[in-house]
Structure formats: structure tokens, C-alpha cells
Amino acid sequence: MKQLRVGLIGYGFMGRTHSNAFRKVNNFFDVPFQPVLQTICARNEDRAKAFAAKWGYASAETDWRKVVESPDIDLIDIASPNDTHAEIAIAAAKAGKMVMCEKPLGRNGAESEAIVDAVEKAGVANMVWYNYRRVPAVTLAKQLIDEGRLGRIFHYRAKFLQDWTISTELPQGGEGLWRLDVNVAGSGVTGDLLAHCIDTAMWLNGGIDEVSAMTETFIKERMHTLTGEVTPVGIDDASLFLARFNNGSLATFEATRYARGHKALYTLEINGENASIMWDLHDLHRLQYFDYRDEGKLRGWKSIHITDREHPYMANWWVPGLQIGYEHTFIHQVADFLTAVGGGNTPSPTFRDGLATDDVTDAVLQSAASRSWTKVKTR
Amino acid sequence: MKQLRVGLIGYGFMGRTHSNAFRKVNNFFDVPFQPVLQTICARNEDRAKAFAAKWGYASAETDWRKVVESPDIDLIDIASPNDTHAEIAIAAAKAGKMVMCEKPLGRNGAESEAIVDAVEKAGVANMVWYNYRRVPAVTLAKQLIDEGRLGRIFHYRAKFLQDWTISTELPQGGEGLWRLDVNVAGSGVTGDLLAHCIDTAMWLNGGIDEVSAMTETFIKERMHTLTGEVTPVGIDDASLFLARFNNGSLATFEATRYARGHKALYTLEINGENASIMWDLHDLHRLQYFDYRDEGKLRGWKSIHITDREHPYMANWWVPGLQIGYEHTFIHQVADFLTAVGGGNTPSPTFRDGLATDDVTDAVLQSAASRSWTKVKTR
Amino acid sequence: MKQLRVGLIGYGFMGRTHSNAFRKVNNFFDVPFQPVLQTICARNEDRAKAFAAKWGYASAETDWRKVVESPDIDLIDIASPNDTHAEIAIAAAKAGKMVMCEKPLGRNGAESEAIVDAVEKAGVANMVWYNYRRVPAVTLAKQLIDEGRLGRIFHYRAKFLQDWTISTELPQGGEGLWRLDVNVAGSGVTGDLLAHCIDTAMWLNGGIDEVSAMTETFIKERMHTLTGEVTPVGIDDASLFLARFNNGSLATFEATRYARGHKALYTLEINGENASIMWDLHDLHRLQYFDYRDEGKLRGWKSIHITDREHPYMANWWVPGLQIGYEHTFIHQVADFLTAVGGGNTPSPTFRDGLATDDVTDAVLQSAASRSWTKVKTR
Amino acid sequence: MKQLRVGLIGYGFMGRTHSNAFRKVNNFFDVPFQPVLQTICARNEDRAKAFAAKWGYASAETDWRKVVESPDIDLIDIASPNDTHAEIAIAAAKAGKMVMCEKPLGRNGAESEAIVDAVEKAGVANMVWYNYRRVPAVTLAKQLIDEGRLGRIFHYRAKFLQDWTISTELPQGGEGLWRLDVNVAGSGVTGDLLAHCIDTAMWLNGGIDEVSAMTETFIKERMHTLTGEVTPVGIDDASLFLARFNNGSLATFEATRYARGHKALYTLEINGENASIMWDLHDLHRLQYFDYRDEGKLRGWKSIHITDREHPYMANWWVPGLQIGYEHTFIHQVADFLTAVGGGNTPSPTFRDGLATDDVTDAVLQSAASRSWTKVKTR
Secondary structure, eight states: OEEEEEEEEOOSHHHHHHHHHHHHHHHHOOOSEEEEEEEEEOSSHHHHHHHHHHHTOSEEESOHHHHHHOTTOSEEEEOSOGGGHHHHHHHHHHTTOEEEEOSSSSSSHHHHHHHHHHHHHHTOOEEEOOGGGGSHHHHHHHHHHHTTOSOSEEEEEEEEEOOTTOOTTOOBSSTTOGGGOHHHHSSSHIIIIIHHHHHHHHHHHOOEEEEEEEEEOSSOEEEBTTTOOEEEOOSOSEEEEEEEETTSOEEEEEEESOOTTOSSEEEEEEEESSEEEEEEGGGTTEEEEEETTSOGGGOOEEEEEOOSTTSTTGGGSSOTTOOOOTTHHHHHHHHHHHHHHHTTOOOSSOHHHHHHHHHHHHHHHHHHHHTBOEEOOOO | OEEEEEEEEOOSHHHHHHHHHHHHHHHHOOOSEEEEEEEEEOSSHHHHHHHHHHHTOSEEESOHHHHHHOTTOSEEEEOSOGGGHHHHHHHHHHTTOEEEEOSSSSSSHHHHHHHHHHHHHHTOOEEEOOGGGGSHHHHHHHHHHHTTOSOSEEEEEEEEEOOTTOOTTOOBSSTTOGGGOHHHHSSSHIIIIIHHHHHHHHHHHOOEEEEEEEEEOSSOEEEBTTTOOEEEOOSOSEEEEEEEETTSOEEEEEEESOOTTOSSEEEEEEEESSEEEEEEGGGTTEEEEEETTSOGGGOOEEEEEOOSTTSTTGGGSSOTTOOOOTTHHHHHHHHHHHHHHHTTOOOSSOHHHHHHHHHHHHHHHHHHHHTBOEEOOOO | OEEEEEEEEOOSHHHHHHHHHHHHHHHHOOOSEEEEEEEEEOSSHHHHHHHHHHHTOSEEESOHHHHHHOTTOSEEEEOSOGGGHHHHHHHHHHTTOEEEEOSSSSSSHHHHHHHHHHHHHHTOOEEEOOGGGGSHHHHHHHHHHHTTOSOSEEEEEEEEEOOTTOOTTOOBSSTTOGGGOHHHHSSSHIIIIIHHHHHHHHHHHOOEEEEEEEEEOSSOEEEBTTTOOEEEOOSOSEEEEEEEETTSOEEEEEEESOOTTOSSEEEEEEEESSEEEEEEGGGTTEEEEEETTSOGGGOOEEEEEOOSTTSTTGGGSSOTTOOOOTTHHHHHHHHHHHHHHHTTOOOSSOHHHHHHHHHHHHHHHHHHHHTBOEEOOOO | OEEEEEEEEOOSHHHHHHHHHHHHHHHHOOOSEEEEEEEEEOSSHHHHHHHHHHHTOSEEESOHHHHHHOTTOSEEEEOSOGGGHHHHHHHHHHTTOEEEEOSSSSSSHHHHHHHHHHHHHHTOOEEEOOGGGGSHHHHHHHHHHHTTOSOSEEEEEEEEEOOTTOOTTOOBSSTTOGGGOHHHHSSSHIIIIIHHHHHHHHHHHOOEEEEEEEEEOSSOEEEBTTTOOEEEOOSOSEEEEEEEETTSOEEEEEEESOOTTOSSEEEEEEEESSEEEEEEGGGTTEEEEEETTSOGGGOOEEEEEOOSTTSTTGGGSSOTTOOOOTTHHHHHHHHHHHHHHHTTOOOSSOHHHHHHHHHHHHHHHHHHHHTBOEEOOOO
């Protein structure tokens, strides 16, 4: 089997999920490539080496430019903080490498547009890690919608609720906390959590036409780890918006890190004329489905335990009844990427799909700032 | 409309549910009788009078024999402790009254048999208050089974879990606690809770052939309210049994008052070749249904919110989505009783049905005592 | 006990829930009045008489003015369509009667203001039937919030989802369908469903400062029953809004009759610094509670089965584990009304509370029309 | 790090779960060994080679004796059908290898006893793969019980429900179906499914004293794949039993492959004086916990989402809210095995623990055959 040598930039939470995916994919999926964990790159040499040892990377590096330019690398995988995405991705594209990038693609649409231009000009394979499309339940939802089972869509609603930043003691920035630093992250929950909701929503229900949003920063000042000083918090702690999709359906979206009791509760629901679908990340192995065409007295919400061979991706795992978890979405994404690239197809979500999501988050932030309905940029 | 004058014996928990049923039935159901709350009978005169005032009974009485013999009474409704059922019911039958009786019918099969003989000889309408048959979700389960949707039945399981007698401080006997006094109650959870499970089970799945049971009294001695002395507890605190139904299906049954966290968790499940059904009393307005004939990738347990007009009894209540509660099962039972009697039909469960359940509880207690598989008496 | 003679205007769905409440309250609650079902009033004489017979009203009437002016009536209860509320309520107040009125109080703030002026000028007891405050689980939520258990509030979200008007075949207006006729109803789901969400929200979380809303009428034309002609639909089928409460918390609200699979799914959630609460109408006998102060490894959402004696109103019903239903909220409301009036206190929600909700729904409709953030009127 | 060279016998479902565990453990856990996938052994050479390629085994072998005797192997891992366990395990012990073995250990207590004797005589590390102990929720249950939170235990109930053999078309025996062949499997659901329930139960609640059981073979004859002939089915399709634990608590156990709608629904519940616990495999990342010592009005079942750092094993995975799945239980088991062995401790469950479970399943089968209460063998 053909090898595909991976250079991973970033060793945090996402560095782990990606490494695991590259390392496991061939055990479970028949794909035309064998990913090779070639190089891990991180600014801190000790950590890079420790990570390489833990995961079996052949080498560790501290300068991402060397990785991008190395002839030993086929694919650059970007799992470093958001403020590094554009520079690395553009350089990788110019070097002719395939590029995978964590979401959000850029810190805003302008950054993302530059990235998209670079990969499209270079003609290199690219994919943004909106992994929730590959939760089998969500993929099944997509199938059901594509099969026309829902009929005309009236409503979409999504939320992503967390509660990990409620404490005023939490600093902003620094190791593991760059998501609280607006300069690094670009925004708060809008780019971190809503971006996931928006990507899935547009995949399932098409483009978004306009939004009316509000954001809030509940804790106004936090100590910044790098300076030790208490400074204003620049990110949005919560972001809510109303939207109208191009297909005429109405939507509410909400993300927050101040919803006590919810750790990573990404929920989505879509209501059609004939059927409706619900899903949530805290029980990601289930899909709720209601079909009005069922016999009257037996209508109800069905909880489908997504562990059967008929379910997307599941024939590759265990036996019916035995659930998989979060990390598997990344494995599915790698499998689909490799299959597409091997077959000469375009793996999705592409960077251009990632840009489309950034256009919506830009509109959300702009609407919140201007307190007015805002059109999503069309390209 | 024809009036039907009720003489109620007993003013406790069940006295209230019955009174409420007689008082409300005409507001919601078109039935051929108007029940009239004629006489409430209780040993304590003050309580009888207070109850009469609260519920609108025309008179209060302390001697049940007078009620039974009164020409102003058409129906004797027995809601007094178990040790009084046989004497009152037999007298009522002899007096030519219709008779309704709380469950269990007698404290054992022998008592129940005498009662059945009396009503059948007198030819009077009779009904035992196994009210859970009239939970709309349970009635729907019966319909689905009768329609043959489940196919061959393999398994039945039921349990009734409570936790209200765990404290050693609780006395046995006395006001509101006669269920702990074996002389009054006849048995513990076997007659109180398992009897419900068994009545529903035989209604849904046919007769029971044989059982293997175990019982336990966890707290061996309690103060007896009437004597003030600490004496051995005679009732069973927990009762579990395996069973084989006449149709070849296998079953587990369990009842206890020592299952911390469960207040009145009556659950039942039936597994057929093609479909399965689950229900529980803590969410009595829902029925869980699984149909294997559904499309493969969409198979799952459907939670049917039993509040639609197509659902049993529900067209008589509110609008879809709005649930009813526990007390409504008694109203349904009265409605069905009045309709049957008015139409010259036999309302069920009859006393004979109640006897059949007592035959099973007798077998359960006998099996537990003898530590052996025990055949249920066939009549 | 003192009698309180009720004159009910309207015999529809709400006429039934109110009649049931007046008829049952004394069986379960010790209150200082005995409501008497004196007169039912409806435009159609036959229906009024049939209703009187079914519920035991002493008389039936077709002219509400006669009822309002009758010396035999102490309390006018308005359960007729929204366009009749103001005229009847004002007349009743002028006649010195106590007045209860279905929600929304008026078709808009202006109508409601006139009603409020009338009752306050007359000094008569008044109450608007926002019955969901009296779901025991919701009342418990109020207690928990009042006890300060949640800490600073960050988020509130509520929705009321139905699916009964999706068919294009459904006419607007006429018997049982006046909620689809904008002239009668005043608005669509905004006044019908969102009003419930808003009343509860302000009760639990205080006043609302401003909103950004969107509404939609999915089916633009329907046959009008009264004329037989297909005419434009004037009501909103769906209404969604973002809000900021006076306490700084953020909110999403949504109501629709186009959410396939939901019959009357009113859900609410409130997230505080220390604890969060969730509730939904499809399982109204449960409250979900999360407390961050629980021991770390044992934190979780607790499903509280609201059937214990410690729970609001529940000591008056059955025994732990046995649920009540929708209709009981009206009984609780009558009980509280009678207790307050008997004790010389003001029963809530008052008409002034009802006006406050109408001010919010006015702002919602105005925001949707103007596509801009709109301040809620302060009085 | 020290290498530990694994020789795996068997390449089926369990061969995959074990290989995955050995391959991933070092990526997530700091353990004193690095497992090396040295040799896979299977009777069919092509399949052995294909499996080796898929999982990265250094070599493939068809004769397990060669693997057992190979100096390149430190640990023999037995994942082949039940009828091979004893012979391989005993040989491995004699060869001085560490031995891990799939459950049940032997086809009956006699076989298991011989295996235990062999490993104890050889003094080699040994472990039986009762993987469900390492579901983090189940491990947490064990902690809570060990901390004494439940108080005196009254009840235990467990069931393992499947529905995959209902079709009469399914053959017995052959590739992937040896679990239906009594000669290979030893028994049906008793050894396959109940064994899991029993192992967990005894771990959580101590030894079982006696049982009363019933078994059933619903489909009496099936085509045997190896002979092509229709022959009697020797396995039990369903197995139910009542039990009394040594601590006096009462139990029901049930396993079946005829419970339509359940794919692998292993559920357990334990009720103590003060607290109760529930868990099920279909939502393995949750634990239900009820504590009576909670404040009265706030008592309820808490659904704990077992994804926090405080939860067993979870600090090694992702971030709060993100669930793991079935396969992780095997990784945890390998991690614990390696840690114990590295630290000179005994990893559990040992083969002796596996024997204890086989003693119970023997008693169950004997009780079902003799239709009598049967004592579990004590050793």
C-alpha cells in the first residue's frame, strides 16, 4: 500500500485526535494509503519529543517551515492555534503538500479566503476538520435528508453548550487556554463552537441568508498568563443568533461556555413537513427520528442506536449494540480523505466549505456589533 | 340519565381515587349512568363525616352492613383493608348489589373463590379494581398484542419497585399502615404489588403455568401500632419469581419495598418475534415500542406520547401533548364498568379474573415457602 | 363554607379545564370558598345547555352581559376567544365581579392596559390563567431560584413547539380554529404559545429589556371557514426571538406550530453560576436539576419525579410515584386564587402581570416587523 | 520501555478488540511495558496473514503450539473459541508464559479448575477478559460501593438482552457462529452473556450462595454449517435465575438472544439502604445514581455523564463531555494488566475469578436441569 507521510503541526488536544486517527485508520478501513507518522512539530522541543515518543512519530521538529518544506512529508496537518493556520496552510500549499487544517480555517473570512486561494491555486488536496459530520448518526441524518424524507424544511435549531470558563480564576491565554485569547483564537465561542454548528447546519440544510446575533462576555477581565496582568477579555463567552436559511427555514443558534451542567452539549434539530431529526453530542451514538407517515397511534420519536452494520461507518467497527465514541469521527474523516484522494475525488469539507462557515461567523459577529440583521457574504 | 347510587366502604387512599372517579366520569365520558355519591362508610364516624363533606356524599355510615342492606344503594364499592373484602362482598352479592372491590380480591385464593361463588350465584355485576389495565398506554399495548403485531412471544418481565418501608422506625399496622400487617393484608408485596403485575401480565400474555419464587422479610421485627409491642413482621418485603406462561414464554417478576430510588416503579416489557413493548408507571403517559419490520437503518425504540385522539380514552380528555395522570385510570374503569353494565355486558376484570391472580400469588407464596417449582392452580 | 358562584364565558377547551378546576378544588384542597358552577354562557344555546348538563352548571345563558350583571354571580371567568376578553373583563370589573381571564389577557398591550385599568379602578380580584406556573415542577423551579441556589443567571431558553397546523387543508377561523384567525386571536403563536413562555420566564428570571425577533407565516393562504373563501393568513406560524433580561442574562425564545413531532413541547432551561434547571411539558411531572456544588465525580443532571409530599401541591394528591397531569395546574390555580382572596391577598398572576407579558409580545411582533432590536415598554 | 511480545490465538471479534488494545495502550496510558504485536495464530493461514497485515503483527502462524513454545513470545492471549481455552492456557502456563484468556475461562468449572491449577502452579500472570469491569461507569460504581455509600444491599438485578438469533434461518456452528454450537461454546447465553453479568455482580456485591434457574431453547433444530444437516440445538437461548448473595441480598438475572429490540443491552442495578446505582451498556458512558441522603425535595436519579477527569480512566482520554466507547474497556484492561505485572501485583480478574463465575454458571445450568434451588460450589 502507498504510504502517505504526515507532518503534524501542533501537539495539543487536536494533535492527539489526529494522530490517533492516522494511526488507527488502516486497522479498520480499507483505504488506498497507509499514513505514516513522520514528523511532529511543536515550538517546545521537549514536548515535541515526548509526543513523538508517545505516538511513534519518526521525528520531532520545532520549526514548522522545515516540516512544510521537507521532501519526506506528503501531508501537512495543522492542529496548532488558530492564529497560525493561515501562514502554515499557505506555505504548505505553495510547497505542494496536501493540507488538512483544524477548524475554524482562519480567524475570519479574510484569512480563510487567502488560504482557499492558496490551495486552489496550488491544486492540492485539502480538508478542514469539521469532524462532527462524521459522527455516524449525523451522517445518517444527512442521508435521510438527501433521500427527501423530511419534505419542506421549516426549522433548524442548534446549540453548543459548555460550562468550563465560569470561574473568574481562569486565566486567559497560555498553555491549553489560547481559546480565551482573542488574538490567538480570533473569537470566542463563535469560532470555536458555533462554527461546528454552522458547518453541520449548512451541510444538512444549505446556505444561510442572514442573521441577527447577540454576544456577551460575562467575565470582563482575566489575568493573562503570558503577561501576568489582568486585562480585558476580548472573546465572546456566549453567542446567539437567529437565522434564515436560503430554503426559507428559520433557525436559532446558540453557543456558550456558561451553561452550567453541560460539558459539550452540541445539539441539533431539523423539522420538516414529514419528518424531524434530533441529535446530541452527549449521546452521539443515538439519532432521534420522528416520521409523521407512521401509523397514527404509533407515531413517536424513535431512538435509533447507531451501532448496526446498515449505519454509516459502523460495519467497520464492532457488533450491533456496541457504541463507538468521539475519537472515531476523526478516523472516519481520515478514511474518507484517503479514499477521496486515492480515487481522484475531492474530500469534503474542503477549505472552501470552511470559508463558507467563516463567512457566517463573520456575519454573526458583525450583526452582534451593529445590532442589526446582517446578510451573509455570498461568493 | 339513570342514576347509580354508590355506597363506598373505606375512606383511605383508594376511597379517594374511587370517589374522584365516580364524581368525574360524566364530565368526560358519555356513559348510561350517573353515579351518585350516596353513602360513605367508615368505622370512625368523624372521619366518615369529614370524608362525606369533602366529596359530597349524601350520608356517612359506620356499619357497612347497613349500607349493604340499604335500598338506597345500587353499587357497593369496597375500598377497605383486604381482610374485610370477603365478608362485605359476599353480603353485598347476597343483597343483590353490584359490587366493585379493590385488589387483591381476597387475602388468598380460598377467600376469593368464596367471593366469586357469591357474585356468580347472585348474578350481580362485579369488577375488581386492577386499574393499571386502564392506563391508556397499557390499553394500547393490549390492542397491539391483540392485533398480532408481536408474533410469537418469548419473554415477559415485570417489576414493581418501591422504597417506602426501608426505615426500621416504621411501625406495622394501624392507620395507613395496614399493608404491613399480615393478618389484615394477607401478604406483603406479593398481594399488594405483584398482584398488579400479574393481572396485567395475564391480560396481555395469557395464563401462567408454573412459578419458582423467593421472598424475603428484610426487617424482621417492627413495633405494632395497635399493641405498642415489637413483634415479628409477617409480610414479605420482597417477592421475586420466575414463571412460564401457557404460551411458552419465560418471565421474571419482582416486587419490593426496598429498592431505594423507586417510588412506584411498575415496569413491564414483552418481547415478541416481531415487536416488543415496554411501559413504566413513572412515565405512564408513554409507551415504548420497537418493531423489527421497520426499515433496517431506522429501527429503534419509539417513545409514543400517549396523548392523541387515536389513543385509548384520550379523545375524552384534552388535546395532543397534554398528559393525564394516575387518577384517570380509575375514571376509565368506572366508565367501562358503566358502559358494560348499561349494555348488558360483563365488565372486566371480573372477580373471577381477580381470583385467577390470587391463584398465582398463592402459588408464588407456596413456591417460596417450599423452595420448589409450583404449578398455578387451574380451575 | 362560603360559596363563590362562577359565571363562565366560553365552553371550549379552556371552558372545560376551568370547569373541572372549580368542580374538583374542594375535593383536594382546603380553601375558604366552595365554587359553585352557576352559569355557563355561550353564543350557541344548544351547546351552552349541553355543556351545563355535562358539568352541572345551574343555568345556561347566551348573552354574556346578563351573566356579568347577574346578582347570582360572584366571579366572571373568561374562557372565550381573545377578541372578547377586553369587553367582557371591563364590564365585569365595572359590575364589581371578581374576574379571571384566559391568556393572553388582550390581543395586545393596549387592550390589556384598558382591562388592567378597569379592574384596578374597580378594586376587584383578578387573575390571568397562565396555568403553567402551577405545574408542581415549575413551582419548585421558582422556589429553587428564590432560594438563591442558581447564583448569577447567565442564560434562559424556552420554546413551545407544536405541529398541528402543517396541513394546507386546515381552514382558518371557525369552530375550534379561531386561533388561526388574526382578527380573533390577535396574533398567532406569539400570543398563544410564546405568551406562556414569557410569563413563566419573567416569573422565574425577572423582566425582559429588549428583543430581536423574526416571525413567519409558512402557509400564506387558507380557506376561511366563515366565508368559505381562500384568504391571506394573518397570524404568525412561527415566532423566534433573542432577548436580554434586566438581570443581564441572555435568552432565546421560540414558538411554532410547524415542528413536526412535537405536540405541545414547552421546554424551559435556566443556567446559573451554580446550578441549572430544565423542564418540559411533555413530561411535566419531572424536573431536571444540576448542581455544580455536588461532589465532582457525582455531578450530573438529576431527574426529580415531582410526586413527593415535599413537592409543591403534591401533598394534596396521591402517594409518591403517582403522577398528576395537565388539568391539575388549573386546580392549583383556583386553589391559590381562593386562598389569596379569602386571606385578603392578591392572587397572581394578576392582570397587570398579564399586561407585562403582552408588552413583551408586542415588542416581539414590532421587532419582527421592523427587523430591529426593540425595547420592551416599561410602565 | 520494556517490550512485551504478544502471541494472539484467534482472529475473530475478540482478536480485533485485543489487538486494538495492545496497539493503543501506550498512546494513552503510562504503563511499564510496550506491547509488541508479535504473532497472530489462526487455523486458516490466509486469514492469519491478512489479519497480521491489517494489525501489524510481525508474523502469522497456524499452529498454536508453536506460538506457545516460541521464545519470542512473552504473553499468550487466547481469543479463540471456548473449546480451545483449556488446552492452550494450560500449555502456555507450562511454557511459563503470561496468559490472558477470553471469557468464559472454560466451558465449565472443571475445565476452568484445570486452567487455574496450571497457571497457579506455574506462577504466571493471568487475566480473564471480563472487560465490562473496565467501563469507567462500572468502575465508578465499584468505587461508590467500596466507599460504603449504598449501605446494606437489598437487591441486585442484571440482564443481558440480545435479539440476533431469532431467525430460524440462522445455522448453528461455523465461521462466526460457533457460539450456537454447544460443543464449542459449552453453553448458550449462560456462558456467553450471563457470565458477564455474574462476573460484574460478584465484583460489586460479593459471592452468590444459591440459584434457581430456568433455561429455554426456543428454536429446537438448526442446520449445522459443518455437516449441512439439521440437528438439535444444544445451547440455551435464554437463561433466567433467581439468586441469593452471601450478603443476603436478592437477585434476578436474565440473558437471552430473543428479546426483540435489544442488541447488547447489558443492564445492572443495585439497591442499597442509602443509595442505588443503575447502568446499561447501550449508554455505557452514563451512570445513574440515586442518593436518599440528598435533600428531600431534590432527590432523584442523577445521570452522570462519565467523561470527567475525576472519573476512572477518563483523564487519559479527551475532554469533559466527549464519550468513549466499547473498545476502550479492553485498552483499560491491558493498561491495568501491564501496570499490575510491572509493579509485581496480581491483575484482576484472575483466572481464579473466572473460575468463580464458571461455578455460578454451572449451578445455573444444573438448577435449570434439576428444577431445584442449587448451591454454588464453594472452593
